[in-house]
Amino acid sequence: xKLPPDAFWAMTPRELAAALRAHRRPAAAEPLERGAxxxxxxxxxxxxxxxxxxxNRYQ
Numbered sequence: 001x002k003l004p005p006d007a008f009w010a011m012t013p014r015e016l017a018a019a020l021r022a023h024r025r026p027a028a029a030e031p032l033e034r035g036a037x038x039x040x041x042x043x044x045x046x047x048x049x050x051x052x053x054x055x056n057r058y059q
Contacts, residue, residue: 001008001019011019032040 001023003011003019008016
């Protein structure tokens with residue numbers, strides 16, 4: 001926070017908590033639920049989808 005010691009020690013607990021919240025990194029996003037993950041996998045498959053529906057990249 002780069003506060004001088006006298007300013008830091010003069011803070012109330014509420015002021016310190018507010019200052020710490022302001023300097024926190026943003027919270028990570030919540031993980032996807034299985035249904036949302038399945039929908040993304042369906043919409044954006046990891047294969048070329050050849051005529052037989054199989055991934056033909058490495059044949």
